[in-house]
Amino acid sequence: KSTFISVISHELKTPVALIKGYADALSREDANWDRDTIQNGLAVIEEEADRLAELIENLLAASKLQAEGMRLNLDDVYLPRLAEQAIDRFQTQTDRHQLVAHFPPAFPVIQGDVVRLRQVLDNLLSNAIKYSPDGGEIVIRGSYDDQSVQITVSDPGIGLPPDQLERVFERFYRINNRQTQKAQGTGLGLFLAHAVVNAHGGQIRATNNQEGGATFSFTLPRRE
Numbered sequence: 001k002s003t004f005i006s007v008i009s010h011e012l013k014t015p016v017a018l019i020k021g022y023a024d025a026l027s028r029e030d031a032n033w034d035r036d037t038i039q040n041g042l043a044v045i046e047e048e049a050d051r052l053a054e055l056i057e058n059l060l061a062a063s064k065l066q067a068e069g070m071r072l073n074l075d076d077v078y079l080p081r082l083a084e085q086a087i088d089r090f091q092t093q094t095d096r097h098q099l100v101a102h103f104p105p106a107f108p109v110i111q112g113d114v115v116r117l118r119q120v121l122d123n124l125l126s127n128a129i130k131y132s133p134d135g136g137e138i139v140i141r142g143s144y145d146d147q148s149v150q151i152t153v154s155d156p157g158i159g160l161p162p163d164q165l166e167r168v169f170e171r172f173y174r175i176n177n178r179q180t181q182k183a184q185g186t187g188l189g190l191f192l193a194h195a196v197v198n199a200h201g202g203q204i205r206a207t208n209n210q211e212g213g214a215t216f217s218f219t220l221p222r223r224e
């Protein structure tokens with residue numbers, strides 16, 4: 001679809017242009033940038049490179065999904081560790097948000113595809129940060145019963161229009177309002193997260209928090 005091509009090329013070109021622009025400016029030999037300017041430029045370069053990496057990751061996953069369906073490489077997965085690793089990766093991207101994980105003791109090891117589940121957590125954390133423009137605490141919480149484990153990712157952000165809580169999992173679906181317009185994206189992250197969770201035999205859904213912000217929860221069957 002032509003909208004697909006134009007969305008994707010816009011999303012690819014914007015970070016590349018910013019990275020090139022800042023790298024050009026910072027490396028100019030006649031310029032005498034002060035430390036703050038240099039730090040600020042490097043921070044933009046790093047952020048835009050992260051954005052590009054996420055986009056490429058999601059594009060590859062989506063086209064792979066379309067070509068061959070979702071094939072899982074099942075292995076032992078210990079979600080508390082996966083969550084800690086995801087937090088470590090994303091905490092370096094922001095100092096306005098505090099990322100924390102809470103898991104109960106004796107959390108079960110499940111059978112899952114580590115690479116895909118990492119991608120689910122990455123997309124949920126990336127959204128939680130992106131759609132919480134004022135910063136604040138982002139919590140990954142785990143729970144379990146005999147049949148399944150449940151993971152929730154809660155943020156203090158802008159939340160979701162109640163009539164679109166299900167549509168956000170559709171491919172390329174993005175909410176279009178004044179608050180979301182500032183954030184860039186392609187609408188692939190939740191589509192992929194949904195596909196991965198379903199392929200595991202689990203469910204994913206979005207809710208709004210009473211105190212504001214959104215919570216995304218997914219379950220995975222235990223099948224230890």
Ligand SMILES: Nc1ncnc2c1ncn2[C@@H]1O[C@H](COP(=O)(O)OP(=O)(O)O)[C@@H](O)[C@H]1O
Pocket residue numbers: 123127128131155157158159160168173174175176180184185186187188189190191213214
């Ligand atoms: N944590 C969140 N809080 C508020 N809105 C969200 C959140 N996560 C996702 N959304 C909404 O759902 C849409 C789809 O998310 P996603 O598929 O990850 O696409 P993208 O982040 O590329 O826009 C987003 O455009 C945004 O409008």
Ligand SMILES: [Mg+2]
Pocket residue numbers: 123126127185187188189190
């Ligand atoms: Mg996203």
